[in-house]
Amino acid sequence: MQVGLFVTCLVDLFRPRIGLAAIKLLEDAGCEVIVPTSQTCCGQPGYNSGDRKGAQLLARKLLREFADCVYVVSPSGSCAGMIKAHYAELLAEFPELKPEVDSLTARTWELTDFLINVLKLKAVPGTFAGTVTYHDSCSGLRELGVKSQPRALLSCVQGLTIKEMATPEQCCGFGGTFSIKYEDISTRIADQKCSDIEQSAADAVVLGDLGCMLNIEGRLRRRGDTRTRVLHVAEVLGGMTEDQA
Amino acid sequence: MEIKSAQFKQAASKNLDNPHLLRALTNLRGRMVGGRASSILELDNYEDIREGAKQVRDFALAHLDYLLEEFERNAISRGAQVHWAETAQEVNQLVLDIARRNQVRKIIKSKSMLGEETDLNAFLQAAGIEVRETDLGEYIIQEAGETPSHLIAPAVHRTKEEISELFHITHKLPRKTDIGEMTREARMILRPHFLTADMGISGANFLVAETGTSMIVTNEGNGRMTTTMPRVHVAIAGIEKVLPTLEDVSFILRLLTRSATGQSISNYLSFTTGPKAPNDKDGPEEFHIIIVDAGRTRVLASDLREALRCIRCGACMNHCPVYQNIGGHPYGWVYPGPIGAVLTPAYVGLENALDLPNASTLCNQCGVVCPVKIPLPDLMRKLREKQVERGLRPWYETAGLKAWSWAASRPGVYAFASRWGARLGHLIGGRNGLISRLPGGGWTRGRDMPAPHGSTFRDLYASRASKNKQQ
Numbered sequence: 102m103q104v105g106l107f108v109t110c111l112v113d114l115f116r117p118r119i120g121l122a123a124i125k126l127l128e129d130a131g132c133e134v135i136v137p138t139s140q141t142c143c144g145q146p147g148y149n150s151g152d153r154k155g156a157q158l159l160a161r162k163l164l165r166e167f168a169d170c171v172y173v174v175s176p177s178g179s180c181a182g183m184i185k186a187h188y189a190e191l192l193a194e195f196p197e198l199k200p201e202v203d204s205l206t207a208r209t210w211e212l213t214d215f216l217i218n219v220l221k222l223k224a225v226p227g228t229f230a231g232t233v234t235y236h237d238s239c240s241g242l243r244e245l246g247v248k249s250q251p252r253a254l255l256s257c258v259q260g261l262t263i264k265e266m267a268t269p270e271q272c273c274g275f276g277g278t279f280s281i282k283y284e285d286i287s288t289r290i291a292d293q294k295c296s297d298i299e300q301s302a303a304d305a306v307v308l309g310d311l312g313c314m315l316n317i318e319g320r321l322r323r324r325g326d327t328r329t330r331v332l333h334v335a336e337v338l339g340g341m342t343e344d345q346a
Numbered sequence: 347m348e349i350k351s352a353q354f355k356q357a358a359s360k361n362l363d364n365p366h367l368l369r370a371l372t373n374l375r376g377r378m379v380g381g382r383a384s385s386i387l388e389l390d391n392y393e394d395i396r397e398g399a400k401q402v403r404d405f406a407l408a409h410l411d412y413l414l415e416e417f418e419r420n421a422i423s424r425g426a427q428v429h430w431a432e433t434a435q436e437v438n439q440l441v442l443d444i445a446r447r448n449q450v451r452k453i454i455k456s457k458s459m460l461g462e463e464t465d466l467n468a469f470l471q472a473a474g475i476e477v478r479e480t481d482l483g484e485y486i487i488q489e490a491g492e493t494p495s496h497l498i499a500p501a502v503h504r505t506k507e508e509i510s511e512l513f514h515i516t517h518k519l520p521r522k523t524d525i526g527e528m529t530r531e532a533r534m535i536l537r538p539h540f541l542t543a544d545m546g547i548s549g550a551n552f553l554v555a556e557t558g559t560s561m562i563v564t565n566e567g568n569g570r571m572t573t574t575m576p577r578v579h580v581a582i583a584g585i586e587k588v589l590p591t592l593e594d595v596s597f598i599l600r601l602l603t604r605s606a607t608g609q610s611i612s613n614y615l616s617f618t619t620g621p622k623a624p625n626d627k628d629g630p631e632e633f634h635i636i637i638v639d640a641g642r643t644r645v646l647a648s649d650l651r652e653a654l655r656c657i658r659c660g661a662c663m664n665h666c667p668v669y670q671n672i673g674g675h676p677y678g679w680v681y682p683g684p685i686g687a688v689l690t691p692a693y694v695g696l697e698n699a700l701d702l703p704n705a706s707t708l709c710n711q712c713g714v715v716c717p718v719k720i721p722l723p724d725l726m727r728k729l730r731e732k733q734v735e736r737g738l739r740p741w742y743e744t745a746g747l748k749a750w751s752w753a754a755s756r757p758g759v760y761a762f763a764s765r766w767g768a769r770l771g772h773l774i775g776g777r778n779g780l781i782s783r784l785p786g787g788g789w790t791r792g793r794d795m796p797a798p799h800g801s802t803f804r805d806l807y808a809s810r811a812s813k814n815k816q817q
Contacts, residue, residue: 108803110754114764114771115796117803121810136807139757147747149708151730151739155751162755190724239709272667276707278743281788283668283705285359288792290667290707319793322780331796344799 104132104215105170107163109180110142111311119311122339123176123212130220137166145183148191149277160184160191164201172219173209176335178241178309181211186244211241213250213309213334225254227340229261231304233332236294236317237270238310251309251334258337266301275316291320298329305330307337347465347493351678351690351699358676358705367673370505374496378664381608382715388610389600399601400719402594403655406586407646413555413588414637420558424620426633434464434640441466441547441580442473444634448578450544452476456562456569457484458549459658460582460638462494462680463693466547478539480568482532489516495674495682497660498606503673536568546572546630548618550583551602551658553635556591559619560635563602563612570616579630581618585642586654598657601717606659641693650725653688655718662712662722668705677702684712684722691729697738703729764802772800 104127108120120136127134144159146152163184167173175181185206192202216222233255241247255263274280274290281287294317298306306329308314318331336342350357361367386392406413418428431437437460445453453475455461467477467488479488483501487494490512494500501509506525513528514521517535522528548569550560560581562569573579589595603609622629645654663669663683674682678699679690687702703726712722733739734747753760774781775797784790 110764113803114768115798117799117801117806120803121806138804138808141754141757141760142750144751147751149727149730150743150747151727151732151734152744152747152751153731153734155747158751158755239707239711243710243714270711272707272709272711274667274707276709279704279707281786283355283358284788284791285362286668286671286705287707289362289671291793293667293671315796316793318796319780319789322794322796323782323792327778 102132103135103171105135105137105167105173107140107143107167107173107175107180107184108136109175109177109311111315112176115311115315116333118341118344119176119333119335122333122335122341123174125339125341126212126216126222126225126335127174129226130216130222132220135170140166143180143183144191145180146277148183148187153191156191157194160188161195161198164188164192164198164205167205167208168201170208172215173205174212174215175209176212176309176333177311178211178238178245178247179312181209182240182244184209186240211245211247211309213254214245214247216338217250217253222254223257225257225338227338227342228259229305229337229342231260232262232264232302233305233307233337234264234266234298234301234303235269235334236266236273236298236306236308236313238308238313239272241309242270247309251307254338255307255334261337264301264303266297266303268297271297273313273316275312277312280316287316288320291316292324295320295324295326299326303329305332305337307332307334309334347462347680349679349690349694349698351694351702354676354678354699354701354705357678358672361672361676366505366508367503368671370503371670371673374499374502375664375670378607378660382605382661382664383608385604385608385610389604395597395600396717396719399598399717400655402589402598403657403718406589406594407651407654409590410585410588410646413590414585416555417553417558417588418637420556421620421635422558424558425623426558426620426635429634429636431636431638431640437464437582437636437638437640438466438469440636441582442470444578444580444632445470445473445475445545448544448632450475450578452478452539452543453545453547454478454480454539454543454572454576455484455546456548456564456572457481457500458547458582459494459497459680460549460584460640461547463640478536478543480536480540480572481564482529482566482568485532485536486512489513493675494680496663497658497681497683497685499660503675540571540575543576545578545580546576547580547582548573550581550587550635552595552598553583553588553637554592554595554617555588557619559592559617561595561615561617563599563615565607565613567614570614573616573618574628574630577630578632578634579618579621580634580636582636582638584638584640586646602657602659605661605715605717645692648692649728650688650692652720653685653692653725655720656685656689657718659717661715661717665711665715667707667709667711684726685720688722688725688729696729696732696736700733700738703727703733761802761804765805768798768800768802771798
């Protein structure tokens with residue numbers, strides 16, 4: 102099964118091993134993974150900031166890059182959500198693209214959703230000695246219905262126990278450029294997420310989106326919490342929670 | 347109401363530092379969010395009802411012209427007097443004219459957000475008429491000289507202790523601390539006003555076209571007294587409030603009270619059709635209905651039209667992580683929270699409320715709980731696009747977005763920039779991998795920035811691929 106990996110700009114820049122973990126999970130499950138090297142950004146920053154033209158430019162680029170992939174998989178609920186839930190609206194001015202957009206929308210999956218619902222994965226290579234709490238990122242949860250998939254996969258990880266926080270579906274306060282434009286509100290919301298995570302007393306918070314990851318880890322560390330690890334679900338499932346030498 | 351939305355940022359920052367407010371808002375969140383969640387479980391086909399409610403509202407909005415005229419015909423045939431107001435000023439003038447014709451000296455009011463839009467109280471008071479808010483929350487904020495901070499819980503920003511202090515000062519009575527006692531005290535103060543008022547003013551949750559009825563949803567009984575006791579009653583309602591039939595009203599009510607307070611039904615549903623008839627025991631001698639545009643037809647004709655489906659339950663703000671921390675006042679006009687972030691710029695002008703549609707994480711909790719499926723994040727995004735189109739964003743933001751799409755559409759440039767960004771960020775991050783100061787300070791004032799790990803995925807993947815080839 103041939104799968105195109107949309108790595109996302111944040112994984113590329115901040116935490117590349119998430120992309121490598123995604124490749125490992127997909128290849129272990131028998132997929133042929135293709136990584137179009139010209140890929141950059143899905144256009145979400147522009148789309149959510151009112152720059153429709155800029156977002157259209159990047160969406161059309163992505164449309165071309167992944168035109169030949171049977172599936173498109175991304176280790177991010179918000180980037181997969183951008184494609185699946187918003188490209189049709191974003192590219193509505195280009196009716197000639199509609200067949201391609203519809204096709205891409207149907208072929209695109211968030212990673213854990215794909216592993217569970219397309220590959221029917223029942224076992225993962227990762228092991229983790231400790232407890233984790235799962236943060237449901239907004240776009241994955243509310244645009245794509247990603248909720249049980251990461252939990253089902255995490256429960257296959259040897260040694261791992263899931264301990265739910267009180268309000269896992271509450272936003273972490275990131276919101277893209279919101280986190281900078283309204284930094285004090287954003288930090289306050291992040292703070293409440295951090296308290297919730299700490300009250301769960303889990304060894305790690307696991308999530309599926311880099312934006313939330315940077316926000317939550319950034320606030321946890323500033324609060325003085327150096328203990329709780331912040332991990333992407335792909336890292337845990339793939340057994341790649343440390344950088345390779 | 348005076349528009350203070352331009353001061354959103356300062357007002358929000360100030361509220362973040364107010365521990366009393368946070369406590370009050372946390373209370374609200376607990377009650378309303380939990381209440382809604384458990385009460386919608388009583389409906390075994392909640393999502394179907396929600397879709398139905400959306401369709402009922404869309405049908406009404408698509409046939410406003412017909413339904414409003416039908417409403418007018420039926421209301422007149424039952425003896426009501428129907429007035430049409432195009433602007434907020436016209437609403438106030440119509441009310442004042444009715445009051446003057448009837449030698450009104452005192453008015454009691456039940457909640458009306460439309461009255462807040464037009465600043466009706468101040469206008470009538472300036473004309474020498476005494477106006478008393480009778481909804482407990484509205485009464486509290488009237489005594490405190492404030493504006494509502496929530497659609498259905500106008501005084502939610504005040505804690506019990508603050509209200510106790512306010513009552514102690516304004517009522518000049520011994521301090522009460524028990525909520526029941528405080529409520530009884532307000533009731534005792536308000537009772538004589540109900541008995542002596544010459545006119546009652548109410549809003550309307552819905553207008554029923556088939557019967558010419560104006561209806562309100564309340565919990566305290568003040569609405570019933572306001573609509574029945576004074577000799578003159580005036581109901582004011584926006585044009586979007588009309589529904590075709592009583593059946594439609596009862597259908598939508600199944601969602602309204604559950605979404606609002608988690609109640610299966612509110613304590614009172616008051617339906618007023620025409621003035622007191624010869625054999626009626628109570629009711630006003632004159633019943634006026636003012637149907638108001640005040641910007642609504644403009645919204646109806648725009649791509650923000652879906653916002654007019656709103657049935658004013660307040661669920662969007664109860665569930666909004668931003669509202670939960672800053673409360674309603676920073677939004678700066680009548681309607682706070684996500685629906686306010688859409689309605690305010692739609693009614694008062696994009697340029698007068700630049701922050702509102704931007705001050706949201708677009709987490710879509712509001713869209714998920716909205717009983718009439720208003721796609722609030724999509725509408726906020728549309729408003730953001732309009733701001734960019736009209737050149738209303740700061741130059742550095744527009745330039746930043748342009749630079750991003752320019753670089754991200756050129757893979758070579760992008761790979762080069764991200765490679766050096768990853769290296770530089772890794773270097774600055776040092777041993778603990780955290781960047782504690784970034785230019786502009788926006789991110790790092792309250793957070794660290796986890797540093798990049800040194801190589802981009804792109805480069806790691808390329809070296810992996812060439813290794814594989816060698817093998």
